[in-house]
Structure formats: C-alpha cells, structure tokens
Amino acid sequence: MDAIISDGRRAGAPTRLYSRALTGPGESSKDASRAAWSLLAALSLLNALNFLDRQFLAAVAPLVVAELGLSRTELGILLGFAFVLFFAFATLALGFFADRVSRTRLVAAGVALWSLMTAASGAARGFSDLAAARLLVGLGEAALVPSALSLLADRFPASRLGLASGLFWAGYPIGRALSYFVAATVVPSLGWRSCFYALGALGILGSGAMLLFHDPPRPRAEGAGESGLGAVFRTFVALPSLRWVVLGNTFAAFAASASQLEVAWLVAERGFTPERAASVGGTIVAAASVVGNPTVGAVADRLERGRPGGRLLCLAALTAVVMPLAVGFYLLPPGTVVFYACWFAAQLALAGWQGVSSAAIQELSPPRTRAFTLASALVFVNLLGIGPGAAFAGAVGDARSLTAGLLAAAVVGLAAVVPYLLAARGYARDRATVLSQTRPS
Numbered sequence: 001m002d003a004i005i006s007d008g009r010r011a012g013a014p015t016r017l018y019s020r021a022l023t024g025p026g027e028s029s030k031d032a033s034r035a036a037w038s039l040l041a042a043l044s045l046l047n048a049l050n051f052l053d054r055q056f057l058a059a060v061a062p063l064v065v066a067e068l069g070l071s072r073t074e075l076g077i078l079l080g081f082a083f084v085l086f087f088a089f090a091t092l093a094l095g096f097f098a099d100r101v102s103r104t105r106l107v108a109a110g111v112a113l114w115s116l117m118t119a120a121s122g123a124a125r126g127f128s129d130l131a132a133a134r135l136l137v138g139l140g141e142a143a144l145v146p147s148a149l150s151l152l153a154d155r156f157p158a159s160r161l162g163l164a165s166g167l168f169w170a171g172y173p174i175g176r177a178l179s180y181f182v183a184a185t186v187v188p189s190l191g192w193r194s195c196f197y198a199l200g201a202l203g204i205l206g207s208g209a210m211l212l213f214h215d216p217p218r219p220r221a222e223g224a225g226e227s228g229l230g231a232v233f234r235t236f237v238a239l240p241s242l243r244w245v246v247l248g249n250t251f252a253a254f255a256a257s258a259s260q261l262e263v264a265w266l267v268a269e270r271g272f273t274p275e276r277a278a279s280v281g282g283t284i285v286a287a288a289s290v291v292g293n294p295t296v297g298a299v300a301d302r303l304e305r306g307r308p309g310g311r312l313l314c315l316a317a318l319t320a321v322v323m324p325l326a327v328g329f330y331l332l333p334p335g336t337v338v339f340y341a342c343w344f345a346a347q348l349a350l351a352g353w354q355g356v357s358s359a360a361i362q363e364l365s366p367p368r369t370r371a372f373t374l375a376s377a378l379v380f381v382n383l384l385g386i387g388p389g390a391a392f393a394g395a396v397g398d399a400r401s402l403t404a405g406l407l408a409a410a411v412v413g414l415a416a417v418v419p420y421l422l423a424a425r426g427y428a429r430d431r432a433t434v435l436s437q438t439r440p441s
Contacts, residue, residue, distance in 0.1 A: 050175060056118075077391050153363075162298070
C-alpha cells in the first residue's frame with residue numbers, strides 16, 4: 001500500500017495502462033463465466049430481498065404511524081438514522097473481515113441475522129421496539145454489499161463490471177418496488193405484522209442457498225504492504241478521484257433516503273390512499289429499475305471503454321438531466337401525465353447511480369483491501385447521506401410540509417454533479433496507480 005502513495009504519480013501513460021487492464025490479464029472482453037453470472041444472480045436476488053426488508057417499513061408507513069402513534073420525525077429516524085448508525089460501522093467492521101474470511105459464508109450469516117430481525121419488527125409495540133429491530137437489521141445487512149461487490153470484482157472483467165454492478169444494484173429499486181406491491185396487495189388481507197414475519201422466513205431460505213457458492217480466488221497486490229485501516233486511509237489520501245466519487249454518492253444518497261417518505265407524502269399531501277400510493281409507487285419504481293440499472297450500467301461501460309472516467313461522466317450527465325425532473329414531480333399536481341413522467345424519470349436517477357459509482361469505487365480499490373475500501377466509502381455515504389436524508393425531510397415535514405422537505409433533498413442530490421465531474425477528471429491517473437500494484441493470483 002505504501003507503494004500506492006510513493007508511486008501514484010509515477011504511473012506512466014495512465015490511459016494506456018488503464019485501457020490494457022479493461023479485460024484483465026488473459027481475460028476475454030466477452031462475457032464472464034457461467035459461474036460468475038450465477039453468483040451475480042444469487043447476490044442480486046439477495047440484494048432485492050435486502051431492500052425489500054429495509055424498505056417495507058416505508059411502504060407501510062401510514063399504517064405503522066397510525067397504529068403506533070409515530071410522528072413524522074420519528075418515522076424519518078426509523079427510516080434513516082435508526083437503521084444507518086449501526087449499519088455504517090458494522091459495514092466497516094464486516095468489510096475488514098470480508099478481506100480475510102469466506103465472503104460467501106459472511107453473506108449467508110448476515111442474511112440470517114437481518115431476516116430474524118425483520119421478523120422481530122412485526123412484533124414491535126412502539127418506536128423503541130422498531131428502532132432496536134432496525135439497528136440489528138442494519139448489522140445483518142452490513143455484511144452483504146462490501147462482500148458482494150468484492151466478489152463481483154473478482155469474478156467479472158473490468159469491461160463488464162459496470163453492467164454487473166448495475167444488475168446487483170437493481171436489487172435496490174426492485175426490492176423497493178416489491179415492498180410497495182406487498183403493501184398494496186398482501187397487507188390489506190394479512191396485515192403488516194404478518195408480512196414482516198413472512199419476509200423473515202424467506203430470508204432464512206436465502207441464507208442457506210448462499211452456502212452453495214464458493215469464494216473465488218482474489219488478486220494479489222505487489223509487495224507485502226498493509227491491509228488494515230491505515231492502508232485504506234492512505235488509499236483515500238493518494239486517490240483524489242476516489243474521494244470525489246464518495247462525496248457525489250453522499251449527495252445522491254441524501255436525496256434517495258428522503259425519497260423513502262414518498263408514500264407518506266402521497267397519502268398526507270397528495271390525496272392518495274395507502275393502497276394506491278403503494279401500488280402506483282411499486283409500478284413506477286419497478287419500471288424504472290428494469291430500464292434504469294442495466295441500461296445505465298451498459299451505457300456507462302461503453303463510455304468507459306472509449307474514455308477513462310466515462311462512467312462518472314455518464315453519472316454526472318444523468319444526475320444533471322434527471323434530478324430537476326424530481327423537483328417537477330414534487331411540485332406538479334398529481335394525476336397528470338407529466339406528473340407520472342417526472343416520477344419515472346426521478347426513479348431512473350435514483351436507480352442508476354449506485355451501480356455505476358460502485359464500479360468506479362471497485363476499480364479504485366486495491367485488491368488487498370477492496371472490501372474494506374468499499375465498506376469505508378459506505379460509512380461516509382450512510383452516515384452523511386442515507387442517515388440524515390430521511391430524518392431531514394421528516395423534520396421539515398413536521399415543521400412545514402413533506403413537499404418542502406423532499407424538494408430540499410432533491411436539490412442536495414443535484415449537487416452530486418460537481419464531484420462526479422471532478423472524479424472523472426483524474427480517474428485515469430488514479431486507476432493506473434492501482435493497476436500498477438496488482439497482479440493476478
């Protein structure tokens with residue numbers, strides 16, 4: 001790792017080095033192996049379940065608020081900080097272990113824990129019960145993302161990494177959409193508590209299935225080097241583009257977190273019934289995820305092959321074009337064609353940024369500390385983006401209106417354009433620095 005700092009500015013011809021590395025040593029630029037695609041499918045399904053369990057509280061928020069007597073601020077805390085505080089630091093610890101132990105087994109253990117705590121959410125009798133369950137759901141879910149993204153980076157060539165990451169992150173909008181559909185179609189007959197129990201049982205099955213996969217070999221970094229917190233800190237210091245990507249993700253995550261209050265907003269301020277808000281929201285989010293994640297990931301990969309940093313330029317352009325439409329969604333009268341078009345466009349941006357930015361972070365992460373570097377990035381994004389986003393919008397909702405809170409959060413999301421552009425400017429140089437320290441196993 002010390003070599004990254006001392007040699008980082010000596011990596012000659014960074015663009016040529018980066019271009020040769022797009023497929024990796026001895027790899028074809030064609031499709032990855034069948035085992036890689038099978039692993040991607042399993043991880044993507046688990047990520048969909050991850051976000052289904054995480055977002056289900058938002059989907060049934062009007063019912064939970066009414067039954068438990070919660071304020072909008074308390075709801076925002078449950079959707080943000082109550083989940084994120086434990087999740088962020090657990091992600092850091094589990095990312096550290098993911099660089100040292102079997103990642104597939106670590107994921108299986110995490111799925112089992114969050115599923116048990118999802119079931120426990122169904123027995124909540126008040127704010128404190130739900131907060132405790134959300135904290136432990138966060139602990140379990142913290143095992144998935146750094147381990148999964150590290151696994152994909154070791155299974156897929158760089159030329160397919162944006163698509164692979166995009167498909168994995170499609171689990172976010174798909175899980176969110178499924179939470180809306182369950183809220184609209186199952187909750188009216190079974191109740192929200194029974195649905196929490198059923199989701200917990202489903203997760204236990206997914207945990208067992210993950211044990212069928214083997215952990216692939218990891219590339220090795222040149223030299224002995226460090227592999228702990230000091231090494232990750234030096235990576236962030238040495239690679240400015242990595243810092244800019246994380247800052248852009250933090251702004252985008254703030255807006256994404258606030259958007260969890262959309263169902264509550266549609267019911268409280270736009271005249272939707274809880275069932276209609278959930279069903280229409282599920283349809284919009286599902287359509288945006290089917291179109292957004294794979295398409296944005298594939299386009300970003302194509303741009304990356306043409307120009308180092310192309311993924312981040314794609315992300316900056318997507319944010320600049322689409323996030324203003326989210327403002328239109330919050331301001332337009334409901335029920336019009338333009339209202340639904342803006343809603344769809346806003347979800348495209350919320351669906352597309354994670355896969356592309358994750359691919360960039362993966363390629364800027366030294367193999368020795370890839371999972372730990374990803375986890376460290378997630379700590380910033382969760383503590384400064386996901387955590388305060390929903391709580392901020394909820395607090396503004398109590399003081400003024402949810403419309404005002406969601407609008408302010410959308411403006412923060414638009415600010416992500418600037419750091420993404422700055423990250424793209426130095427991306428080739430910083431990526432070449434990392435490549436110069438890596439050799440295959």
